[in-house]
Amino acid sequence: MTWADLLDGLEAELMGDPAGALPWHPPPGLGPLPAHLEDRARAVVRAQADRSRQLRAELDTVRGHLDALDRIPQRHPDAVYLDLDG
Template sequence: MERPGSWRTAWVAALDALDADVARVEALIADAQRVRDLPLADPWTPPPGLGPLPLDLKPRADAILTRQLNATRELAVAIAANRKQAAFAAKVEQGYGKAPPTYVDRAM
């Protein structure tokens, strides 16, 4: 039988890991240039034998979940904006679909 203290300690560690993941995503959103330099986070899976969440940690778990959902929405918006910017840049580089300039020698 596990001691209640180790059960709570395991949950605190699991929430710390989730909190760190969300903080990393929030930092990436705030500083988009670091996205190129950092690897993508691995999906979180609960450690084996974690047990049920202690009731006193539920507010923290709920707050982390809310932050995860907000970060997900912000990432989706940032990705969409990035795609729009890339499409616009491609059009600018190609001259909005116009034919490239053609030079005609009128001296002939």
Template sequence: MSPDPTGSEAWLEVLTAMEDAVAEVEQGPGTGPAATPAAGWTPPVGIGPIPADLRERAGALVAAQESAMVRLRAAQRTNRSHSAVLRALPHRPGTASIYLDVEG
């Protein structure tokens, strides 16, 4: 098999991996690779610029990533708010369990 002069095959792999990561984030908490913090993304080396025929797909990927970030930030704010409420509850070491009436 001859090397792909445009880098299309390599870019297809990169885009697919990134789309899979976004899909995993969209599914919610799990045990897959997206469940562990990423050290950061570095662009692939040696495959050249993204081919013109893949730019639309890359644009859709960027939009999906931005959308996921908005939802993750909202979930993070909610989580912090809930954590603050829990921290505000009195803590009585050595006492029996306390139940919170959420039905009112």
């Protein structure tokens, strides 16, 4: 695997479904980042940070919705029979 391949994969993951992302581990033996790929690597890091902020905001929104739903009183129907055998 080359650095260009690695950056291709990271960029593709940013465009795809985050639910399908796997934990990332740097490939062994890749060596130092070539100078001509530094700007691209920085752009990937910025895009990942932006996506992380976006996901945090979405999570906060979902938590707010769940909190609102939790405040709705639950109506439980009255039992229509009493089970004496069970």
